[in-house]
Structures are given as structure tokens and as C-alpha cells.
Amino acid sequence: MKESILYNPLFGIILSLMTYEIGKKIYTRWRYPIFNPLMIAITLTILFLLKFNIPYEAYSKGGDIIMFFLGPATVALGISLYKNSQRLKEYFLPILAGVTAGSFTAIVSVIILGKALGLKKELIISTIPKSITTPIGIELSKSLGGNPSITVIGIMITGITGAISSPFICKFFKIENKISKGIGIGTSSHAVGTSKAIEMGEVEGAMSGLAIGMAGLVTIFLVPILTKFLI
Numbered sequence: 001m002k003e004s005i006l007y008n009p010l011f012g013i014i015l016s017l018m019t020y021e022i023g024k025k026i027y028t029r030w031r032y033p034i035f036n037p038l039m040i041a042i043t044l045t046i047l048f049l050l051k052f053n054i055p056y057e058a059y060s061k062g063g064d065i066i067m068f069f070l071g072p073a074t075v076a077l078g079i080s081l082y083k084n085s086q087r088l089k090e091y092f093l094p095i096l097a098g099v100t101a102g103s104f105t106a107i108v109s110v111i112i113l114g115k116a117l118g119l120k121k122e123l124i125i126s127t128i129p130k131s132i133t134t135p136i137g138i139e140l141s142k143s144l145g146g147n148p149s150i151t152v153i154g155i156m157i158t159g160i161t162g163a164i165s166s167p168f169i170c171k172f173f174k175i176e177n178k179i180s181k182g183i184g185i186g187t188s189s190h191a192v193g194t195s196k197a198i199e200m201g202e203v204e205g206a207m208s209g210l211a212i213g214m215a216g217l218v219t220i221f222l223v224p225i226l227t228k229f230l231i
Contacts, residue, residue, distance in 0.1 A: 006054060006055075006058040007058050008062075009062040009065055010062060011058065011059070011061070011062055012058070012059045012060060012062020012066070013062035013063075013065060013066060014062070015045060015048065016041065016045065016062065016066055019041040019042075019044040019045050020037055020038070020040075022041070022044060023035070023036070023037030023038065023039070023040030023044070026040055027040070033163070033165070033167055034164055036160055036163050036164055036192075038156075038160055038163070038192055038195075039164075042156065045059070070133070070134050070135055070191070073191070084202070084203055084207070087179060087203065087207070088210065091179055094179075095183055095211075095214070096214070098180070098183045098184070098187065098211075099183060099211055099214045099215050099218055100222075102131075102183075102188055102211075102215065103131070103132075103187060103215050103218040103219045103222060104222060104226075106187075106188065107222055107223060108226060110124065110127050110128050110130065111124060111226065111231060115231075121231060122145070122146060122147060123150065124231065125145060125146040125227070125231070126141055126146035126147045126150035127146075127151065128140075128146070128223060128227070129141055129146075129151055129155065130151070130155055130158040131155075131158055131189065131190065131215065131219070132155070132216045132219050133155075133190045133191050133212050133216055134152060134155050134190075136216040137151050137152075137155050138151055138152065140219070140220060144227065158189055158190070159189045159191065159192025159193055160192055161189065162185060162188050162190075162192065162193035162196070163189060163193050166184075166185045166193060167196070167200075170184075178200075178201055178204050179203065179207050181200060181204045182197050182200075182205065182206065182207025182208040182209075182210075182211065183208070184211075185204070185208045186207065186208030186210065186211025186212050186215065187211045187215045190212050190215070191212060193208065194208040194212060
């Protein structure tokens with residue numbers, strides 16, 4: 001009986017929703033960036049599985065269903081982008097240049113740091129897509145011969161780090177332009193970072209949503225070229 005409940009997809013879905021709701025309530029109560037709802041949800045989920053010795057395979061039955069909706073959720077960000085389409089037309093070249101520079105830096109930094117730390121080629125390749133959205137990152141990792149599980153971990157860490165640190169970074173470097181904030185956050189920390197950009201404002205959220213798609217396309221184009229010469 002217990003086995004059938006744990007391996008029911010509803011178990012993973014309900015556990016994910018409950019831990020995320022707890023994270024949201026904690027963040028709403030104290031409003032500190034360190035209390036990112038997703039980070040809290042991940043931590044609580046891991047602790048729960050370890051405490052009750054529940055295999056990951058049981059949780060993933062429902063977790064994979066949630067993962068499926070990441071693609072549509074990313075596309076849905078286009079609604080706010082549509083509302084700000086005029087800004088996109090006005091600043092298309094600066095936006096493209098910013099996304100390209102950010103994607104290039106994300107790829108090269110992983111390769112350089114990975115080689116400097118003596119990491120294996122597979123690990124380096126698996127973490128290269130860390131700054132793009134999960135659906136694209138998983139497929140890119142597979143095509144490069146990487147480990148998609150490691151890729152997902154890298155993407156989650158990058159997104160949460162971006163969501164937590166982006167307000168401080170913008171304040172420290174005195175970045176006040178709304179478009180610059182959105183493009184920078186979306187390019188470096190994809191959908192999780194975009195959740196923070198949306199909190200900052202509609203323009204920031206729209207530009208961050210735009211950057212997610214553009215960064216994915218630019219990364220797919222740059223990765224084969226850069227890995228050929230740098231790895």
C-alpha cells in the first residue's frame with residue numbers, strides 16, 4: 001500500500017506544491033532574497049525524501065510531470081513581452097549584443113574554470129548550459145554528450161543564485177535602466193531569475209523573458225564553435 005502511494009505521480013506533485021507554498025509564505029513574511037521560494041522548496045523536498053528514506057524514483061513520477069510544463073511556462077512569458085514589443089524594436093541591436101555577450105561569457109567562464117580546476121570533460125560539458133532554460137539546456141547537454149542530471153543541477157543553482165543576487169548586483173553597480181536589468185537577469189539566470197525580474201517591474205520581467213529565448217538560441221549557436229576550440 002505504501003509503495004503504491006509513493007510511486008503515484010500525485011505524491012511528487014503534491015510534495016512539490018506543498019514545499020513551494022511553504023517557501024512562498026516564508027518569503028512573503030520576511031522578504032529577504034535568501035529566502036527564495038524555489039530554494040526553500042528544493043531544500044525541504046530533499047530533507048523530506050532523506051528523512052523518510054523515499055527513493056528519488058518515487059518522487060520523480062510526479063516531478064517529471066511538473067518538469068514537462070517548464071516549456072509552456074517559458075513560452076507564456078511572451079505575454080509580457082508582447083506588451084513591451086515597442087521597446088524591443090527600439091533597442092533590438094543593444095539587446096542582441098547584450099544577450100550575445102552574456103551567453104559568450106557564461107560558456108567561456110565554465111570552460112576556463114572547469115579546466116583550471118581539473119574537472120573531467122563530461123562534467124564541463126554538462127555544466128556549459130547552466131545559464132539557459134531547463135528544456136533547452138537538457139537537450140543541448142545530450143547533444144554534447146553530457147549528463148542531463150548534472151545539467152539540471154547546474155541550471156537550478158545558477159537560477160537561484162541569480163534570483164538571490166541580482167538585486168544586490170544591480171544596486172552595487174548602479175544599474176538603473178529597466179531594460180538592462182531585465183536582459184542581464186534573463187541571460188544569466190533564465191526563468192528563476194526572471195521571477196525576480198518580474199517582481200522588479202513589468203519591463204524588467206518582459207525583457208528578462210525575452211532574454212531567456214534569445215540566450216537559448218545564441219548559446220546553441222556558440223557552444224559547438226567554442227567547445228571545438230577551447231575543450
